Amino acid sequence: MPPMRRKGDLPVKTCVQCGRPFTWRKKWEKVWDEVRYCSDKCRRDAKRGKPG
DSSP states (O other): OOOOOOGGGSOEEEOTTTOOEEEOOGGGTTTGGGOOOSSHHHHHHHHHTOOO
Protein backbone atom coordinates (compact mmCIF):
# COMPACT_ATOMS: atom_id res chain seq x y z
CA MET A 1 0.00 0.00 0.00
CA PRO A 2 1.43 3.44 -0.94
CA PRO A 3 2.25 5.91 1.83
CA MET A 4 -0.44 8.38 2.87
CA ARG A 5 -0.23 11.95 1.58
CA ARG A 6 -1.46 15.04 3.36
CA LYS A 7 -3.87 17.28 1.46
CA GLY A 8 -1.32 20.08 1.57
CA ASP A 9 1.18 17.89 -0.30
CA LEU A 10 -1.09 17.20 -3.31
CA PRO A 11 -0.32 18.90 -6.66
CA VAL A 12 -2.17 22.13 -7.48
CA LYS A 13 -3.08 23.72 -10.82
CA THR A 14 -4.77 26.98 -11.78
CA CYS A 15 -8.03 26.83 -13.76
CA VAL A 16 -7.60 28.43 -17.19
CA GLN A 17 -11.19 29.72 -17.12
CA CYS A 18 -11.69 31.24 -13.66
CA GLY A 19 -8.08 31.49 -12.47
CA ARG A 20 -8.73 29.73 -9.15
CA PRO A 21 -6.36 27.08 -7.83
CA PHE A 22 -7.61 23.50 -7.63
CA THR A 23 -6.10 20.36 -6.14
CA TRP A 24 -5.43 16.91 -7.57
CA ARG A 25 -8.31 14.42 -7.24
CA LYS A 26 -8.22 10.63 -7.32
CA LYS A 27 -10.56 10.55 -10.35
CA TRP A 28 -8.01 12.63 -12.29
CA GLU A 29 -5.14 10.28 -11.45
CA LYS A 30 -4.60 8.99 -15.02
CA VAL A 31 -5.35 12.27 -16.84
CA TRP A 32 -3.87 14.89 -14.48
CA ASP A 33 -1.64 16.30 -17.25
CA GLU A 34 -4.72 16.95 -19.42
CA VAL A 35 -6.93 18.57 -16.73
CA ARG A 36 -7.36 22.30 -17.41
CA TYR A 37 -10.59 23.29 -15.67
CA CYS A 38 -11.58 23.08 -12.00
CA SER A 39 -15.21 22.14 -12.70
CA ASP A 40 -17.75 21.20 -15.34
CA LYS A 41 -19.15 24.76 -15.20
CA CYS A 42 -15.77 26.27 -16.11
CA ARG A 43 -15.35 23.77 -18.94
CA ARG A 44 -18.82 24.63 -20.32
CA ASP A 45 -18.25 28.38 -20.01
CA ALA A 46 -14.91 28.10 -21.84
CA LYS A 47 -16.57 26.27 -24.74
CA ARG A 48 -19.26 28.99 -24.89
CA GLY A 49 -16.64 31.74 -24.84
CA LYS A 50 -17.81 33.33 -21.59
CA PRO A 51 -15.16 35.26 -19.67
CA GLY A 52 -14.12 33.82 -16.30
